[in-house]
Amino acid sequence: MRFKDLDIISMKDFSRDMIDHILDTAEKLEPIAKNEEKSDILNGKILAVLFFEPSTRTRMSFETAIKRLNGDVLSLGAVDASSITKGENLADTIRVIEGYADGIVLRHPKEGSAKMAAEMTTIPVINAGDGAGHHPTQTFLDLYTMRRESRLDGVKIAIAGDLKYGRTVHSLCYALSHYNAEITLVSPKDLRMPREIIRDLKNRGIEVKQTDSMEDAIQDVDVLYVTRIQKERFPDPAEYQRVSTSLQVTNELLKNANPDLKIMHPLPRVNEIDSGVDFTSHACYFKQSFYGVPVRMALLSLIMGCVE
Amino acid sequence: MRFKDLDIISMKDFSRDMIDHILDTAEKLEPIAKNEEKSDILNGKILAVLFFEPSTRTRMSFETAIKRLNGDVLSLGAVDASSITKGENLADTIRVIEGYADGIVLRHPKEGSAKMAAEMTTIPVINAGDGAGHHPTQTFLDLYTMRRESRLDGVKIAIAGDLKYGRTVHSLCYALSHYNAEITLVSPKDLRMPREIIRDLKNRGIEVKQTDSMEDAIQDVDVLYVTRIQKERFPDPAEYQRVSTSLQVTNELLKNANPDLKIMHPLPRVNEIDSGVDFTSHACYFKQSFYGVPVRMALLSLIMGCVE
Amino acid sequence: MRFKDLDIISMKDFSRDMIDHILDTAEKLEPIAKNEEKSDILNGKILAVLFFEPSTRTRMSFETAIKRLNGDVLSLGAVDASSITKGENLADTIRVIEGYADGIVLRHPKEGSAKMAAEMTTIPVINAGDGAGHHPTQTFLDLYTMRRESRLDGVKIAIAGDLKYGRTVHSLCYALSHYNAEITLVSPKDLRMPREIIRDLKNRGIEVKQTDSMEDAIQDVDVLYVTRIQKERFPDPAEYQRVSTSLQVTNELLKNANPDLKIMHPLPRVNEIDSGVDFTSHACYFKQSFYGVPVRMALLSLIMGCVE
Numbered sequence: 070m071r072f073k074d075l076d077i078i079s080m081k082d083f084s085r086d087m088i089d090h091i092l093d094t095a096e097k098l099e100p101i102a103k104n105e106e107k108s109d110i111l112n113g114k115i116l117a118v119l120f121f122e123p124s125t126r127t128r129m130s131f132e133t134a135i136k137r138l139n140g141d142v143l144s145l146g147a148v149d150a151s152s153i154t155k156g157e158n159l160a161d162t163i164r165v166i167e168g169y170a171d172g173i174v175l176r177h178p179k180e181g182s183a184k185m186a187a188e189m190t191t192i193p194v195i196n197a198g199d200g201a202g203h204h205p206t207q208t209f210l211d212l213y214t215m216r217r218e219s220r221l222d223g224v225k226i227a228i229a230g231d232l233k234y235g236r237t238v239h240s241l242c243y244a245l246s247h248y249n250a251e252i253t254l255v256s257p258k259d260l261r262m263p264r265e266i267i268r269d270l271k272n273r274g275i276e277v278k279q280t281d282s283m284e285d286a287i288q289d290v291d292v293l294y295v296t297r298i299q300k301e302r303f304p305d306p307a308e309y310q311r312v313s314t315s316l317q318v319t320n321e322l323l324k325n326a327n328p329d330l331k332i333m334h335p336l337p338r339v340n341e342i343d344s345g346v347d348f349t350s351h352a353c354y355f356k357q358s359f360y361g362v363p364v365r366m367a368l369l370s371l372i373m374g375c376v377e
Numbered sequence: 378m379r380f381k382d383l384d385i386i387s388m389k390d391f392s393r394d395m396i397d398h399i400l401d402t403a404e405k406l407e408p409i410a411k412n413e414e415k416s417d418i419l420n421g422k423i424l425a426v427l428f429f430e431p432s433t434r435t436r437m438s439f440e441t442a443i444k445r446l447n448g449d450v451l452s453l454g455a456v457d458a459s460s461i462t463k464g465e466n467l468a469d470t471i472r473v474i475e476g477y478a479d480g481i482v483l484r485h486p487k488e489g490s491a492k493m494a495a496e497m498t499t500i501p502v503i504n505a506g507d508g509a510g511h512h513p514t515q516t517f518l519d520l521y522t523m524r525r526e527s528r529l530d531g532v533k534i535a536i537a538g539d540l541k542y543g544r545t546v547h548s549l550c551y552a553l554s555h556y557n558a559e560i561t562l563v564s565p566k567d568l569r570m571p572r573e574i575i576r577d578l579k580n581r582g583i584e585v586k587q588t589d590s591m592e593d594a595i596q597d598v599d600v601l602y603v604t605r606i607q608k609e610r611f612p613d614p615a616e617y618q619r620v621s622t623s624l625q626v627t628n629e630l631l632k633n634a635n636p637d638l639k640i641m642h643p644l645p646r647v648n649e650i651d652s653g654v655d656f657t658s659h660a661c662y663f664k665q666s667f668y669g670v671p672v673r674m675a676l677l678s679l680i681m682g683c684v685e
Numbered sequence: 686m687r688f689k690d691l692d693i694i695s696m697k698d699f700s701r702d703m704i705d706h707i708l709d710t711a712e713k714l715e716p717i718a719k720n721e722e723k724s725d726i727l728n729g730k731i732l733a734v735l736f737f738e739p740s741t742r743t744r745m746s747f748e749t750a751i752k753r754l755n756g757d758v759l760s761l762g763a764v765d766a767s768s769i770t771k772g773e774n775l776a777d778t779i780r781v782i783e784g785y786a787d788g789i790v791l792r793h794p795k796e797g798s799a800k801m802a803a804e805m806t807t808i809p810v811i812n813a814g815d816g817a818g819h820h821p822t823q824t825f826l827d828l829y830t831m832r833r834e835s836r837l838d839g840v841k842i843a844i845a846g847d848l849k850y851g852r853t854v855h856s857l858c859y860a861l862s863h864y865n866a867e868i869t870l871v872s873p874k875d876l877r878m879p880r881e882i883i884r885d886l887k888n889r890g891i892e893v894k895q896t897d898s899m900e901d902a903i904q905d906v907d908v909l910y911v912t913r914i915q916k917e918r919f920p921d922p923a924e925y926q927r928v929s930t931s932l933q934v935t936n937e938l939l940k941n942a943n944p945d946l947k948i949m950h951p952l953p954r955v956n957e958i959d960s961g962v963d964f965t966s967h968a969c970y971f972k973q974s975f976y977g978v979p980v981r982m983a984l985l986s987l988i989m990g991c992v993e
Binding site: 666669 | 728730757759777778780782783786787
């Protein structure tokens with residue numbers, strides 16, 4: 070396996086061995102992420118952080134990752150505050166940034182933009198979300214969270230919310246297919262996982278169940294992964310209200326849950342998880358958010374050639 | 378006294394001993410603030426700078442403070458350029474940031490937000506202004522400026538401007554009550570210091586005079602502290618004009634002033650102090666602004682446990 | 686020559702000896718700009734980056750320059766996200782920043798603002814564009830690019846585009862007059878170089894030709910320097926279309942060009958250079974953009990007194 074100069078564009082490019090190596094590396098770097106240890110691994114490295122859409126969480130997580138390793142950040146800034154407004158195209162921007170930085174993290178509304186950027190430059194590019202496309206570092210941190218807080222190999226997981234449009238959930242399911250997961254899908258009828266994805270998963274030998282009842286879904290799982298349902302998907306606000314209430318995670322719902330059940334959420338949440346749940350041992354979403362740091366540390370160190 | 382992990386929310390939480398220790402620490406760190414000496418005191422530390430309202434001066438002062446000590450900054454960025462726009466609540470933001478940083482500086486329009494944030498997280502929180510609430514680091518730097526440029530213990534001070542709504546002025550008066558100050562208040566009739574504050578100060582043994590004449594006020598003081606009067610307070614623009622002119626500090630006004638008089642202002646100013654005053658030995662407001670750096674260095678070093 | 690504390694306001698302030706020394710210094714620092722070597726030259730230094738207009742490229746280039754030398758940056762942020770909106774004047778801002786930083790890079794829409802800023806403060810100020818005024822670091826990097834990629838002394842150069850309003854082109858021509866350049870000017874009739882500049886250049890012994898034909902212009906030159914023509918200059922969109930097409934650089938145009946011809950452009954481009962040209966050996970504009978880094982490293986190191 071060679072990670073130096075590798076672009077991180079889509080989970081589909083990663084074998085189980087590669088994923089395991091990334092997660093192993095993240096685990097080694099975790100004490101640095103917690104600032105229990107100091108490190109100079111990325112000293113002198115500059116990461117360009119190009120966010121053409123707002124995403125505080127992802128951006129800050131990458132910035133923390135490189136800064137904890139003593140590297141530095143070059144930020145595009147708010148997009149309208151840049152020469153982008155003068156009409157420059159992304160390809161030129163990437164080739165200019167190549168002269169300034171040792172790696173690029175790109176978030177861009179256009180599907181395929183990260184792949185295009187990677188083709189334009191010799192420095193490694195990380196896709197931090199390209200519209201309806203991919204967001205692989207979210208998936209890596211999801212896998213890492215299961216490994217650290219529950220179990221990854223053979224995990225029984227219920228995934229709830231908008232499974233039709235939620236790109237990260239599709240990516241997560243494919244990744245879980247490397248780990249003999251048992252997947253239960255919970256969604257309103259109109260937001261079900263696309264059939265071709267379910268077929269793909271079954272072809273890979275993964276057991277997939279579907280239900281629209283949260284109570285049924287969480288009977289016997291290790292992990293409940295909750296995602297946001299966007300109001301905009303529903304022409305009728307009353308229907309949105311009904312659906313989001315029926316899927317809401319509350320302490321009431323969790324009364325009979327497996328005591329070891331861990332609840333994950335990519336955040337930000339709206340009201341999918343009641344704040345009362347935050348104080349239970351089930352709540353795992355803030356830890357999950359933190360785990361983005363060691364995972365991104367691992368990715369940056371590997372692709373910048375500073376860790377093997 | 379134990380400062381490690383202490384939240385800096387309100388001046389009311391600080392005894393004279395604590396204030397003195399902070400100012401002593403600032404004085405030790407001042408050569409680093411001036412870049413006459415280098416320091417690694419906060420090496421490896423990350424300060425999250427969360428400004429939900431613009432405040433260039435305060436933000437930059439904190440950033441300089443941590444960078445001069447070799448720590449680094451994680452910035453929320455312009456607020457609309459963040460996932461805040463997706464409707465995330467402050468409590469969740471704070472718990473996410475906790476995974477990224479070793480301390481938080483928060484400015485937020487809502488009174489009480491800093492206190493709430495501090496209760497949500499185990500990392501220390503500094504209140505850099507919470508609406509009509511508190512802004513304690515401004516008060517610390519005001520006290521430090523008096524100590525360095527005039528005198529703090531027993532200082533005779535005239536405070537002029539909007540004394541009704543100016544939160545920092547109230548905070549300053551309470552803090553000065555630890556130092557046997559003699560306070561003269563100068564304000565237009567409708568913007569006088571609230572009676573309960575004056576009563577509190579007198580109960581603490583502080584002499585408080587009131588006047589609406591700048592000439593009277595500066596007869597015999599060490600420090601003239603000027604604050605901004607906001608146009609919006611006056612329904613009648615002509616009345617604003619009259620009031621702001623009557624309180625304006627000019628070289629003409631200062632002709633008979635104590636030669637050692639020092640003029641302070643939290644900045645930015647509009648026209649409360651004529652620019653001609655800038656070149657006199659009375660002008661102390663740019664130094665005051667600089668003193669924000671050693672004072673914030675001291676606070677950061679103390680609460681991050683890197684200085685005793 | 687003494688560079689410590691020197692302000693970089695206008696090319697007119699620089700003799701050939703000074704320019705040569707800056708370019709020599711840039712050449713020494715180039716391996717650090719490429720991250721082939723590490724450096725601590727500006728360790729502990731803070732550069733305030735005050736951009737009152739967007740200019741991603743220039744800002745990032747300065748930030749990379751100081752970060753590669755282990756200094757740090759203090760950013761004003763997006764302008765509307767600052768207390769500038771409270772109406773503070775530039776002079777006060779500069780005097781406040783003086784307390785935070787060891788140098789200032791200023792971009793401001795008002796001509797003369799950098800000079801004014803430099804007069805307000807004892808720390809060095811670099812003009813990164815002041816409206817219709819100057820932008821000297823662009824010129825330094827242009828000269829450096831010729832020196833590295835073609836030749837600077839005695840260079841035969843064609844300069845094409847808007848030569849009337851393009852401030853950087855005027856500055857470049859004056860600078861080239863130190864180097865016995867032969868200059869061919871290519872522009873639409875209404876956007877010709879002002880006569881007084883041509884006269885000045887001739888008085889300095891520089892050969893200047895004018896043409897409106899790109900084909901003629903590039904017959905026998907080392908460098909083709911292309912600049913943007915702004916649509917807004919043309920009341921008639923059809924006229925803009927005609928003009929910009931007639932000056933567009935394409936592989937067709939370059940068929941008979943000198944094989945060593947280097948094409949430069951300050952970027953961002955719109956359609957002055959067809960993207961097909963990017964993959965030829967003529968294309969030099971992305972390298973030119975990169976050369977901004979060693980040049981700005983040299984300037985920062987010299988004026989901060991960290992390199993002789």
